[in-house]
Amino acid sequence: MSDDARSAIRILNRLVEELQRREREITTRLDYYEGRHKICYASPEFQDYFVDRFEGFADNWCAPVISGPTERMNILGIRVDDADRKADKDLSRAWRAADCERGSSEAFVVALAAARSYCLVWGNPADEETPRVTWERPDQAIVGYDSDTGERAAGLKLWRDDTTEYATLYLPDEVWKFSRPAYARSGYTVAGLVVPDEGTVRSRGAGAWEPRQGPKDDAWPIPNPLGVVPLIEMRNQTLLDDKPLSDISGVIAMQDAINLTWAYLMNALDFASLPQRVVMGTDVPMLPVLDSNGQVIGKRPLELDQLVRDRILWIPGEKANIGQWSAADLSAYSGVIERAIEHIAAQTRTPPHYLIGRVANLSAEALTAAETGLTAKTNERIVYVQSAVREVFALMASVMGDDAKADACRSGTVIWRDVQFRAMGQKVDALMKLKSIGFPLRWIAEQYGLEPPEVDRVMQMAEDQAAMDPFAQAVNGKPDLPASPPTAQPGGDPFQLEPAAAGG
Known part of the structure; x- marks a missing residue:
């Protein structure tokens, strides 16, 4: 080698x-x-x-x-x-x-x-x-x-x-x-x-x-x-x-805590959401112990794990009776989960309504303000x-054989779609105001979020529309006008106008 x-x-x-x-x-x-x-x-x-x-x-x-x-x-x-x-x-x-x-x-x-x-x-x-x-x-x-x-x-x-x-x-x-x-x-x-x-x-x-x-x-x-x-x-x-x-x-750490809380909650749903039965006043049940021939040679108490799985608690006593525990309040678990999610939203600059999902009577301006942190984070x-x-x-330009364009790409401007989500009415109103103070249509189309080919298509459509407008043709065009006012010929029809003779 x-x-x-x-x-x-x-x-x-x-x-x-x-x-x-x-x-x-x-x-x-x-x-x-x-x-x-x-x-x-x-x-x-x-x-x-x-x-x-x-x-x-x-x-x-x-x-x-x-x-x-x-x-x-x-x-x-x-x-x-x-x-x-x-x-x-x-x-x-x-x-x-x-x-x-x-x-x-x-x-x-x-x-x-x-x-x-x-x-x-x-x-x-x-x-x-x-x-x-x-x-x-x-x-x-x-x-x-x-x-x-x-x-x-x-x-x-x-x-x-x-x-x-x-x-x-x-x-x-x-x-x-x-x-x-x-x-x-x-x-x-x-x-x-x-x-x-x-x-x-x-x-x-x-x-x-x-x-x-x-x-x-x-x-x-x-x-x-x-x-x-x-x-x-x-x-x-x-x-x-x-x-x-x-x-x-x-x-990740808060995510683990949320998952564990959910596990506790779902486990509690099994064991505490319904009333739990209690058997009191009797001995713990015994299971027979058999030898290899199937003969009873002793007894052993039922395992506690089996009692837990069967949702039964046995309490020895002279007089057995049955009671129950009331269902547990599980709202504490959901409160912990919601608080943990709020912490994630604050730490990551994620809008709370992206995570919690509760939005009530909020205006477009309020939602925009709530997403300010996310917009800044995205720009970052x-x-x-x-x-x-x-x-x-730059590498794409080099592969295409244009080294000059590749060098220009390294200092070029990458065009990104607008990272701020706004209501359509808000966006159109803002762009109309910018156009009224003189911003050109191409810039408006770019700010609206159109892709470059769509911007070119909109500009071509605007030019075609202007070409079909007679008022625009009259303002921007150059109509063929006579060099001087027409005059009536002597002895002729007073309503028949012809151009005046040169020097007349």
């Missing part, structure tokens, strides 16, 4: 090691977003008896915390020409053709939930005018940076199937592809330890990386014509370090990912 290949494997192993360190935390965060929670904070007694009963249950509040801002993060295009401030048509077409509207939306969800996500841009042999853009999960991709310049030095995409682990290492000049066994079977040695004979064990390092060449690859390694690492990282907020924060890191998240989005557009 060449020195370059060994150097690539060293870079690959460092990135794989870092990716493995991140995987557990990323998986936990995404599980919480999807609603796969485990009961936490329960007492040992409760866990022994009831925790398996609530397996799979989740009152998922992590999802709305993430979806609140991400459903407002919609990219409409990018402006690269300072003179013509329209969205670039070629990049907008390529963005839609590569299904980036869906992909970017999903990537923003992952970036806010798991703290980061990735985008890979590469050429498309089937269509040279449409780059291939894929959006990658943070447990399958990682980017390494130059410690001096902060530029991308390497990128890795790692995935596996039932038998093989695959790795594609992206460097500025080359792309290296490797593979190795994904599982260590009997007889392999992992980290100096022999794997037991029974079953299979996940390796994460068993066996050496071997060169992998795709069916359409004509070289190994593959040259990188872009000259830069084509894998871009979208990071959420950081504290000036390489550890981006998740929007649900602080929500846009700032965190905007540089990465510009780089995605």
